[in-house]
Amino acid sequence: MSRKPIIAGNWKMNKNLKEVFAFMANIDGKLPSEDKVEVAVAAPAMYLVPLVHHRGKNPLKVSAENVYFENSGAFTGEISPAMLAAEGIEYAIIGHSERREYFHETDEDINKKAKALIAAGVTPILCCGETLETFEAGKTAEWVSGQIEAGLAGIDGKDVANMVIAYEPIWAIGTGKTATAEIADETCGVVRSTVEKLYGKEVSEAVRIQYGGSVKPETVEELMSKENIDGALVGGASLEADSFLALLKMYM
Numbered sequence: 001m002s003r004k005p006i007i008a009g010n011w012k013m014n015k016n017l018k019e020v021f022a023f024m025a026n027i028d029g030k031l032p033s034e035d036k037v038e039v040a041v042a043a044p045a046m047y048l049v050p051l052v053h054h055r056g057k058n059p060l061k062v063s064a065e066n067v068y069f070e071n072s073g074a075f076t077g078e079i080s081p082a083m084l085a086a087e088g089i090e091y092a093i094i095g096h097s098e099r100r101e102y103f104h105e106t107d108e109d110i111n112k113k114a115k116a117l118i119a120a121g122v123t124p125i126l127c128c129g130e131t132l133e134t135f136e137a138g139k140t141a142e143w144v145s146g147q148i149e150a151g152l153a154g155i156d157g158k159d160v161a162n163m164v165i166a167y168e169p170i171w172a173i174g175t176g177k178t179a180t181a182e183i184a185d186e187t188c189g190v191v192r193s194t195v196e197k198l199y200g201k202e203v204s205e206a207v208r209i210q211y212g213g214s215v216k217p218e219t220v221e222e223l224m225s226k227e228n229i230d231g232a233l234v235g236g237a238s239l240e241a242d243s244f245l246a247l248l249k250m251y252m
C-alpha cells in the first residue's frame with residue numbers, strides 16, 4: 001500500500017503570533033523528508049499567511065481549522081476556500097467535533113464546505129467521531145459511517161481519493177484517554193469500508209485516514225503501525241515544537 005502518512009497538528013484557539021514565529025524557528029530544518037511523511041499544522045485563520053511566508057524550505061503544509069462554503073460576499077467574519085487557495089494554504093479541517101458541538105455545524109454544512117474546498121483546490125480534512133454515549137452503546141460504526149456518507153454526498157470518487165478523513169472519538173479529545181490502537185484501527189477500518197461501499201476499492205485504498213484524540217509522542221508509533229491508520233491529527237501535543245518534532249521521530 002502506498003498511502004503516504006500525514007501527521008497534522010491542530011492548534012485550535014492557541015498561540016499568539018510571537019509564539020507562532022518561535023515554533024517555526026524551533027522546527028526550522030528539523031522536519032523529516034517529504035518522501036516519508038506529509039507534515040502539516042492547522043492554525044487560527046490570522047496565522048495562516050504568516051505560516052506560509054515563514055515556512056521557507058521546511059516541508060510543512062498549512063491548514064485552516066475551518067472555512068465557509070461561499071467564495072466571497074456578505075458573510076461577516078468568514079473566510080473562503082478561494083482565499084485559502086490564493087495564499088497557498090493546502091488543507092482545511094472541516095467538521096471538527098468542536099465546530100459541530102459549539103457552533104452547531106451540520107453534516108449538510110460540512111458537505112457544502114467539502115465541495116467548495118475541492119472546487120477551489122484545497123484539500124479537506126473531514127472529521128468524524130462519536131460521543132462517549134454512542135461508543136458505550138456500541139453504535140460507533142453506524143454513527144461514523146452515517147457522518148461519512150453525509151459528508152461525502154455528491155462528491156466524485158476521484159476527489160474523495162485525494163481527501164483526508166480524520167476519525168476523532170470525542171471521548172478521546174483533550175482527555176488524555178487515547179482510543180487503544182485496536183479500537184482506532186477498527187473504526188478507521190469502518191471509515192474505509194464506508195468509502196469502499198460508496199466508491200469502490202480503488203478510492204477506499206487511496207483515501208488517507210487519520211486518527212485523532214490525545215495522540216502523544218509515546219502513542220503515535222503504535223497507532224501508525226496499524227493497517228487502516230494513515231496519520232494523526234494532534235491537538236495538545238502539537239503545540240510545542242519539541243513535542244511536535246517528537247511525534248515525527250519515527251520518520252527522521
Ligand SMILES: O=C(CO)COP(=O)(O)O
Pocket residue numbers: 010096168172173174175176212213214215233234235236237
Ligand atoms: O481534536 C484533536 C485534534 O483535532 C485532538 O486533540 P488532542 O490531541 O488535544 O486530544
